[in-house]
Amino acid sequence: MKYSAAKIFLEGIFGNRGWRKAWREPQPKKNYDVIIIGGGGHGLSTAYYLSNVYNINNVAVLEKGWLGSGNIGRNTTIIRSNYLLPENEPFYEFSLKLWEGLEQDTNYNSMVSQRGVINIFHSDPQRDAFVRRGNAMLLSGADADLLDENALRKLCPYLDFENARFPVKGALMQKRGGTVRHDAVAWGYARGADMKGVDIIQNCNVEGFIIKNGVCSGVRTSKGDIQAKKVASCVAGSSSQVMSTAGIRLPIESHVLQAFVSEGLKPILDNVITFGAGHFYVSQSDKGGLVFGGDLDGYNSYAQRGNLPVVEDVCEGGMAIIPMIGRARLLRMWGGVMDMSMDGSPFIDRTHIDGLYFNGGWCYGGFKATPASGYCYAHLLATDTPHPVARGYKLDRFRTGNLIDEKGVGAQPNLH
Amino acid sequence: MIIPHPYLGPRDACEFVYKGDAELVFRPERVEPVDYDAFHDYLYLRQNPAGIHKELWYHEYGDRSWLVVTRNTQTHEILKVEFASNYISKQKNRKSNV
Numbered sequence: 001m002k003y004s005a006a007k008i009f010l011e012g013i014f015g016n017r018g019w020r021k022a023w024r025e026p027q028p029k030k031n032y033d034v035i036i037i038g039g040g041g042h043g044l045s046t047a048y049y050l051s052n053v054y055n056i057n058n059v060a061v062l063e064k065g066w067l068g069s070g071n072i073g074r075n076t077t078i079i080r081s082n083y084l085l086p087e088n089e090p091f092y093e094f095s096l097k098l099w100e101g102l103e104q105d106t107n108y109n110s111m112v113s114q115r116g117v118i119n120i121f122h123s124d125p126q127r128d129a130f131v132r133r134g135n136a137m138l139l140s141g142a143d144a145d146l147l148d149e150n151a152l153r154k155l156c157p158y159l160d161f162e163n164a165r166f167p168v169k170g171a172l173m174q175k176r177g178g179t180v181r182h183d184a185v186a187w188g189y190a191r192g193a194d195m196k197g198v199d200i201i202q203n204c205n206v207e208g209f210i211i212k213n214g215v216c217s218g219v220r221t222s223k224g225d226i227q228a229k230k231v232a233s234c235v236a237g238s239s240s241q242v243m244s245t246a247g248i249r250l251p252i253e254s255h256v257l258q259a260f261v262s263e264g265l266k267p268i269l270d271n272v273i274t275f276g277a278g279h280f281y282v283s284q285s286d287k288g289g290l291v292f293g294g295d296l297d298g299y300n301s302y303a304q305r306g307n308l309p310v311v312e313d314v315c316e317g318g319m320a321i322i323p324m325i326g327r328a329r330l331l332r333m334w335g336g337v338m339d340m341s342m343d344g345s346p347f348i349d350r351t352h353i354d355g356l357y358f359n360g361g362w363c364y365g366g367f368k369a370t371p372a373s374g375y376c377y378a379h380l381l382a383t384d385t386p387h388p389v390a391r392g393y394k395l396d397r398f399r400t401g402n403l404i405d406e407k408g409v410g411a412q413p414n415l416h
Numbered sequence: 417m418i419i420p421h422p423y424l425g426p427r428d429a430c431e432f433v434y435k436g437d438a439e440l441v442f443r444p445e446r447v448e449p450v451d452y453d454a455f456h457d458y459l460y461l462r463q464n465p466a467g468i469h470k471e472l473w474y475h476e477y478g479d480r481s482w483l484v485v486t487r488n489t490q491t492h493e494i495l496k497v498e499f500a501s502n503y504i505s506k507q508k509n510r511k512s513n514v
Binding site (some may be wrong): 244250252298300302307354411 | 428429434436437448452456460461462463464465469471487489490491
């Protein structure tokens with residue numbers, strides 16, 4: 001069923017009785033060409049691009065809970081491509097271009113809103129670093145605008161420009177960045193994959209892999225064994241747990257990241273504001289809530305909830321840069337489990353076991369990467385060669401010395 | 417989280433710096449020929465368990481002791497706290513007895 005304005009109009013006349021379920025609830029078959037473990041944003045987008053671009057339709061997505069119940073449902077919905085390194089920027093720009101066409105591609109309203117992402121700077125050296133980053137973005141075909149203090153005052157008069165510790169001197173802005181309705185991304189990809197025949201199997205926990213003589217030929221699940229030519233793990237947050245059943249140790253720690261929503265307010269923030277120096281970023285949702293976040297809690301956790309010191313720290317960051325938000329009350333907060341890789345960059349690669357593929361290590365930047373991650377993973381699964389923009393995301397890059405250290409601070413699992 | 421320090425009693429986790437898996441106290445020896453795989457595994461790979469995890473906490477805003485905290489990563493419950501020096505000597509004894 002194709003969604004359209006005319007369809008909504010007609011259904012309105014006839015009592016909305018013609019809508020059908022957006023995807024089926026199939027039982028698993030015995031055999032698939034590709035099994036994708038994880039029915040979150042990245043898993044569903046992988047299934048979507050496999051079936052819609054690479055014409056591989058005999059695919060199952062296995063999800064232990066319900067569709068989109070992981071980090072695709074728990075993030076702060078920001079999209080941008082303002083990276084520096086040549087391994088990262090083309091990938092994220094590819095992702096942003098896919099975001100721009102997503103709603104037409106999937107025929108699903110994902111509410112892609114290119115409201116602009118503003119990164120504030122406070123000093124000359126920081127301005128220089130942002131100019132360099134902006135130039136790197138332009139070289140990869142992205143957009144970047146340097147705003148001086150006056151231009152920023154016009155856009156965001158509410159910032160604390162005279163802050164004693166972090167006076168606001170300007171910003172790097174990416175106008176094409178913005179926000180997306182995160183759940184709708186998962187639903188749109190699920191529907192698009194399902195229409196091409198992909199089986200999305202919920203409440204199906206993967207308990208292990210079927211591996212013989214270094215070849216993976218399927219998975220053991222709570223719904224029985226399922227055979228597949230290729231098995232693709234896509235479970236960021238739980239990567240270490242799933243891959244440990246194949247005997248693989250990963251360069252990843254799982255950490256908790258908290259996010260927050262205020263009560264609903266009249267429109268006050270037109271853009272996405274990031275205050276890197278104070279580890280705070282914020283945007284306003286269409287319902288009016290201020291959606292904001294900051295740092296990791298900083299210790300290994302699978303708890304999907306954090307502790308109060310970080311709540312205080314994030315709110316202090318907010319008060320420092322946008323004092324007016326102190327008048328808003330905090331409505332909700334939650335935590336998500338992040339695959340924190342050792343250089344802050346992700347993995348899309350084969351493993352040393354034939355037929356077993358790995359996608360993970362997204363740190364806390366996975367949401368914006370959802371379309372490109374799925375596209376590049378589908379490319380790898382279909383062709384057994386890495387997609388040109390995802391060549392750097394190798395699993396063995398720490399062994400070979402090809403780290404993608406966006407922050408330039410060395411091997412730590414708590415970068416970004 | 418409240419960390420029960422062996423000497424100082426219950427202390428707010430904010431006073432500590434987290435340094436990750438306690439296995440990091442056992443760095444491979446550098447002997448010729450250098451075992452690069454061992455160093456790679458030591459530096460980059462993690463067990464990252466969902467459940468019981470032994471980890472290093474440094475009491476930076478306190479007595480600057482290194483602690484090994486046994487904590488459940490699924491519930492944040494702290495099960496055991498000991499000085500890292502005691503932990504290391506116990507582990508070394510255990511390993512030499514094996």
